[in-house]
Amino acid sequence: MRIACADDWPGLIEACSDAMAKVMPNNKVGRVQCTGCTSVVSYSKHWPCLFPQHGPGPKHARNIALVAWQQAIVDEHPWPLLRGLIHSDGARVVNWTTRPLSTGIKRYEYPRYFFTNKSTDIRRLFTDTLDTLGVAWKQANAWNISVARRASVALMDEHIGAKY
Structure with a gap:
């Protein structure tokens, strides 16, 4: 899962990272800096189970x-x-x-x-x-x-x- 968060809201970036870690405690949560935003990233084959709305x-x-x-x-x-x-x-x-x-x-x-x-x-x-x-x-x-x-x-x- 990758969630792009505006750098203007550092508290929301932290909250997003914390939420991902709580939902998938055995998976690492990383951050990727881009221009104007930070992507909070966590890999798991189980994310689609939690978000069946996901799709192309x-x-x-x-x-x-x-x-x-x-x-x-x-x-x-x-x-x-x-x-x-x-x-x-x-x-x-x-x-x-x-x-x-x-x-x-x-x-x-x-x-x-x-x-x-x-x-x-x-x-x-x-x-x-x-x-x-x-x-x-x-x-x-x-x-x-x-x-x-x-x-x-x-x-x-x-x-x-x-x-x-």
């Missing part, structure tokens, strides 16, 4: 669905899935807008989460998990999901945390 071609061109045992894990631990999806293909940003008032223009800032993925199946895994947790979301455009309601952002902040 881009993710958005093939079926991505959790098998029963994977869904059972997500049902029991939904926040780690959302955290991983946000940390890989999402962001927490601060949006802003302005409103005219009698005293002048007022600028409002508010946090929100975005998740972007070309795969309809992966976006559905994300939104289905948000639904089970009661997190309000909207389809921002073809590939983007937005979480902007104050209570939902607060819930995400409590469980997701910043990239590091």
